[in-house]
Amino acid sequence: MVDAADLVAFRKHLEGANTVAITSHRSPDADAVGTSLALARFLRSSGKDVTCLLPDAPDEALDWMEGVEDIVLFDRDPGKAQDILHRADVLFALDYNGMGRLGPMADAARSATGTWLMVDHHMGPEDFPAAQVHDARCSSTAELLWGVIAGLGGKDAVEPVMASLLYAGMMTDTGSFRFASVSAETHRVIAEMMDRGLQHTPVHEAIFGEQPMDRMKLHAFAVVERMEVHPEFQTAFIHLTAEDMARFNYRAGYTEGLVNKALGVAGVKVAVFAKQSTDRVKMSFRSVGKYSVRDLAEQHFDGGGHNNAAGGASNESIGMVMARLRGLLPEIAAGLKAAEEGMS
Numbered sequence: 001m002v003d004a005a006d007l008v009a010f011r012k013h014l015e016g017a018n019t020v021a022i023t024s025h026r027s028p029d030a031d032a033v034g035t036s037l038a039l040a041r042f043l044r045s046s047g048k049d050v051t052c053l054l055p056d057a058p059d060e061a062l063d064w065m066e067g068v069e070d071i072v073l074f075d076r077d078p079g080k081a082q083d084i085l086h087r088a089d090v091l092f093a094l095d096y097n098g099m100g101r102l103g104p105m106a107d108a109a110r111s112a113t114g115t116w117l118m119v120d121h122h123m124g125p126e127d128f129p130a131a132q133v134h135d136a137r138c139s140s141t142a143e144l145l146w147g148v149i150a151g152l153g154g155k156d157a158v159e160p161v162m163a164s165l166l167y168a169g170m171m172t173d174t175g176s177f178r179f180a181s182v183s184a185e186t187h188r189v190i191a192e193m194m195d196r197g198l199q200h201t202p203v204h205e206a207i208f209g210e211q212p213m214d215r216m217k218l219h220a221f222a223v224v225e226r227m228e229v230h231p232e233f234q235t236a237f238i239h240l241t242a243e244d245m246a247r248f249n250y251r252a253g254y255t256e257g258l259v260n261k262a263l264g265v266a267g268v269k270v271a272v273f274a275k276q277s278t279d280r281v282k283m284s285f286r287s288v289g290k291y292s293v294r295d296l297a298e299q300h301f302d303g304g305g306h307n308n309a310a311g312g313a314s315n316e317s318i319g320m321v322m323a324r325l326r327g328l329l330p331e332i333a334a335g336l337k338a339a340e341e342g343m344s
């Protein structure tokens, strides 16, 4: 839920601002991109000069989002991105709360001189913003941003295009309204948006309706050839090497959801997906129940996120990372046991 005092602060900081930069995290998902574009629409409607910036390109499954082609990508155009960051009166941090999540864009963002405002739902926010709307219990940044836009501009400010952008973030961050983080408020927000013309079916179709053949084959390959299940530890891993991904013509977003295949194996309570990219190994962690993969990601892989969905990264080789994960199996099993017994 959005606190009225935070909205007063947002309004105050926005009042004098002409130029606004909206930023979100590396490997941006639907919550990151949808909220960026929705907020940009809202602020432009009130006369601001707004640019959205991302460290790298979103998944092609988000190509339908209106305005996505105008987002400035730091990895393609660092000079332009830097210039926008430095010229902004106000900078928004959406769907992340630590500069480290910006990857190579972090240094440029840190040196920006404008006022930072944050809207986010991850635990442990850093204190760089002047004001923030933050709720770690909220299932998506999009749900929080609805409260921000409705609070600043009235509920009718959320027109159908904006609503579809927010809905995309809500839908994907909740596993299609499955996770424990979904609340009555989540559904109330959607009801409000449907009352104002939200068409939900096209959003589901655009994101889950169809996929490139290569992506489907990569998933099948990953499950058949690269999944290891450790039933005695209730844990499963999937890893992909750079060669594996090249073989299936990997593109941004192709591995989205793969970690859930490992989590979906009967008896599995903890799943990790690891993939080798150009400069690092990126990992996705998932759990069911009380055991927190956030702690695991934070302690061993410089990561974070939520109790049941977290991420991390390593500069080691994929082989080293997998060896380290296998070495952590007894610790994971002990954590699962402790969580079950209510000790953690």
Ligand code: 5GP
Pocket: 101, 122, 283, 284, 285, 302, 303, 304, 305, 306, 309, 310, 311, 312, 313
């Ligand atoms: P995903 O596995 O879907 O990429 O990310 C799952 C969750 O973990 C998301 O909430 C995401 O924001 C968070 N997350 C992913 N990667 C990282 C990371 O490297 N560092 C931190 N702190 N959080 C991450």
Ligand code: MN
Pocket: 031, 032, 095, 121, 139, 140, 141, 173
């Ligand atoms: Mn999110």
